[in-house]
Amino acid sequence: MALPEDFHFLSVVEMAERIRAREFSCVELMHGMLQRIRTVDPDLHSYIFLAVEESLRAAEKADAMLAAGEQVGPLHGIPIAVKDVINAAGMPTTANSRLLQHWVAKEDATVIARLKAAGAIITGKLNLNEFAWSIPAESDLTPPPRNPWNPAHATIGSSSGSGAAVAAGLCFGSFGTDAGGSIRLPSASCGLIGLKPTHGRISRYGVMGCRTIMDVGPMARNVVDTALLLQVAVGHDAKDPDSLGDSISDYSSALADGLRGLRLGVPWKEIEAAGVNPEMQAAFEAALQGLESLGAEIRTVKPKWLAEARAANFVALNAEEYSAHEHSLCKHPDAYGLSARTYLLQGAFLSSADYLRALRVRAIVSDELDRLLEEVEILITPTSPFLTPDAAREPSAHRRGGGAVFTAPFNLTGYPALSMPCGVSSTGLPMGVQLAGRRLEEARLLQTAARFQEHIGWNRRAAIDFVRRRQDQSVCQETSHC
Amino acid sequence: MSKPSAMTPELLRELAELKGLDLSEELLQKLQPLVTDLLVMADCLKQSEIWKAESGDPLLSEGGKQ
Numbered sequence: 001m002a003l004p005e006d007f008h009f010l011s012v013v014e015m016a017e018r019i020r021a022r023e024f025s026c027v028e029l030m031h032g033m034l035q036r037i038r039t040v041d042p043d044l045h046s047y048i049f050l051a052v053e054e055s056l057r058a059a060e061k062a063d064a065m066l067a068a069g070e071q072v073g074p075l076h077g078i079p080i081a082v083k084d085v086i087n088a089a090g091m092p093t094t095a096n097s098r099l100l101q102h103w104v105a106k107e108d109a110t111v112i113a114r115l116k117a118a119g120a121i122i123t124g125k126l127n128l129n130e131f132a133w134s135i136p137a138e139s140d141l142t143p144p145p146r147n148p149w150n151p152a153h154a155t156i157g158s159s160s161g162s163g164a165a166v167a168a169g170l171c172f173g174s175f176g177t178d179a180g181g182s183i184r185l186p187s188a189s190c191g192l193i194g195l196k197p198t199h200g201r202i203s204r205y206g207v208m209g210c211r212t213i214m215d216v217g218p219m220a221r222n223v224v225d226t227a228l229l230l231q232v233a234v235g236h237d238a239k240d241p242d243s244l245g246d247s248i249s250d251y252s253s254a255l256a257d258g259l260r261g262l263r264l265g266v267p268w269k270e271i272e273a274a275g276v277n278p279e280m281q282a283a284f285e286a287a288l289q290g291l292e293s294l295g296a297e298i299r300t301v302k303p304k305w306l307a308e309a310r311a312a313n314f315v316a317l318n319a320e321e322y323s324a325h326e327h328s329l330c331k332h333p334d335a336y337g338l339s340a341r342t343y344l345l346q347g348a349f350l351s352s353a354d355y356l357r358a359l360r361v362r363a364i365v366s367d368e369l370d371r372l373l374e375e376v377e378i379l380i381t382p383t384s385p386f387l388t389p390d391a392a393r394e395p396s397a398h399r400r401g402g403g404a405v406f407t408a409p410f411n412l413t414g415y416p417a418l419s420m421p422c423g424v425s426s427t428g429l430p431m432g433v434q435l436a437g438r439r440l441e442e443a444r445l446l447q448t449a450a451r452f453q454e455h456i457g458w459n460r461r462a463a464i465d466f467v468r469r470r471q472d473q474s475v476c477q478e479t480s481h482c
Numbered sequence: 483m484s485k486p487s488a489m490t491p492e493l494l495r496e497l498a499e500l501k502g503l504d505l506s507e508e509l510l511q512k513l514q515p516l517v518t519d520l521l522v523m524a525d526c527l528k529q530s531e532i533w534k535a536e537s538g539d540p541l542l543s544e545g546g547k548q
Binding site for chain 1: 489512528
């Protein structure tokens, strides 16, 4: 049987079932995916490195396993790509910087090893803001990815290539990193589910980034795929000092539960202070109504110290980034882009007292969140107040925490947080809602997102709305009536 | 949270030299607003009421002798 015309938008779960049923081979799927990437990606720039030979060899091996009747994993033959700060043996890890342009990883990051053990094929490395901490520019090693929903806009970072590639059907799912919102923000702007798990739930061994506040997490087109990717990646790893040994939930089973009695807390004061875009505000309020209609109880909550948590997160981020890059910034300054160099140097001007004070804030805010998360199970906010990266970078917005105003506090505390789609703006850009929960309660976030996604018929509705809007726009332009 | 005074370009240049950083004028100009915002954040943290919630250590929570 030939690949379906829209094979690239099938879910991970459905594609894996079809491969196991041998409706088509892993090699056929890989050829189809590579062809699609070659056709679509020159305009999107989501990939930094495309592993053509390696992917085809892995697909041949995957077909041979099926032919031999071997036991295969839940991701057998599925093309997955990852942010280019995650090491995959034999592939470059550039972090989109000329400093590492020719550096090739000798060993898989733990998350890559686990994906491969589950049968996934790593098709390549995806674009990002240089070292995940800069404003992207056309002069970057790889230019910034465009948003497939509206290519007039760049994709929000820093896991921007992951957002663009998954949304455009250039891989079936991705893993990004998040030290302030870098999984959740691109997921929101690309209409994806993006999960930053509890700190240490997924090993960071073989992944570049701040050790204190950064986590690795999945990005996918639906909740079921997100749960499956999470399940494959979690588990203790002695190579990551922060890796958790706690028992692991069955994330996919939890998706069937309803929302009756679930208490969702809305920090209205924080939302009002953030200057949320009016379309985003309306979509957020509609999402609350939708969740209420599903049986959830919406409560107003008044969390303390969220501004301090944001500030502490950025102090820690800048101090740790400068610490990591201090030597290279002095020795090879010209190997960095101007923006990355500027961003990474900021931390040089902080004191050790500033950094240690930021870490003390973490304990206090965690206590406060623990108290708040006894009143409600989940805190809910817009993922970002803004729809585009440019709006988030306006000086007044930047001072309030920019696009990360709602996301960064959960990096500092290490609590799990997820972005789920809640609609599409008039400019064709998806919008997202953030759900943040208790430590290790990823299953509850996924369950809530699953019910909501089902309620709004996200996959179907988003596509139809998007096409209709585009058609309306072209009719307006043709008739000049608008 | 209160707002402390901003980092001036001259102070930034002096601090960079003290730290052994050889920064161009272009880079210093780009750094100045970012570092100002970052130090404002760090100073706001220092002056925040949050420390009253940190109990058990009078030096940390109350600043020692009142």
